[in-house]
Ligand SMILES: Cc1ncc(C[n+]2csc(CCOP(=O)(O)OP(=O)(O)O)c2C)c(N)n1
């Protein structure tokens with residue numbers, strides 16, 4: 001892998017091949033994802049939706065990894081905190097709201113899955129299931145199909161560090177290594193698996209496991225989106241060049257409780273959480289843009305107003321939209337049944 005570490009700070013995005021326009025778009029999506037997440041938490045607290053599982057603090061890294069991928073050709077198998085990733089892939093806030101409100105028009109599952117269970121044919125996002133890590137062997141299968149068909153596409157799969165202790169992770173990595181498949185394994189290490197801290201999950205680095213499967217593994221600072229982008233861009237190039245898989249362990253921290261059903265103060269302190277909130281990479285990214293003449297207070301105000309409007313409209317739309325008709329409950333589960341048979 002080529003190192004770009006010596007490049008001076010002010011030219012970081014250009015040195016990575018990111019245009020001014022792209023780097024500004026990255027920031028806009030980071031903020032959009034954060035605001036969507038905050039609204040989702042509010043809606044759950046207000047009793048309007050049942051459940052939310054937050055991706056706050058993981059957005060900058062998720063945007064960076066998405067921007068390193070090819071949206072037209074690659075396959076995406078995200079996990080439940082990947083809101084910023086799927087927004088970068090092209091999902092709309094309206095679609096996320098339809099999923100949050102579990103409405104029939106939700107492209108992810110027509111409201112049949114819990115929110116955060118992404119799946120969208122249009123965006124090449126492969127539908128996922130609730131048992132964690134089951135998406136890993138699926139991603140390997142997509143990579144195998146791409147290789148067999150000679151298609152230039154890479155599959156990217158996300159999961160948490162707790163989940164990486166499941167057998168599916170090891171089986172997927174082993175097979176992908178043997179077959180040299182174009183797949184990027186992304187472990188978003190946010191320090192906890194519900195109440196279990198990383199120190200009680202694993203005695204080693206997740207990234208080091210790649211060595212045992214015969215491909216490279218990197219640990220990258222999730223608070224440095226440029227570095228995340230660089231590592232993913234190179235992993236993508238390796239995959240397309242037929243050099244096989246890469247494992248990336250993105251170091252981050254889950255600042256929210258595990259889900260809206262969790263009380264995290266039962267197993268960690270407010271001081272610990274506040275310390276990590278203070279490391280938020282979004283303001284730092286804004287500062288970078290301002291220092292390079294790409295952002296201003298006026299643009300920030302305009303962005304926040306646009307996002308507010310978009311989220312307000314999506315919330316209203318999601319709330320008013322109809323649930324899936326009961327006759328559709330068996331669609332995509334069994335062969336199409338007639339309305340009479342359902343009755
Ligand atoms: C096979 C399986 N076991 C347990 C669960 C319940 N569960 C859902 S999320 C989760 C924690 C996962 O932690 P991690 O992989 O670190 O991801 P994070 O939620 O921290 O992003 C658990 C145990 C599940 N969904 N599937």
Ligand SMILES: [Mg+2]
Nearest residue numbers: 160190192193
């Ligand atoms: Mg975790």
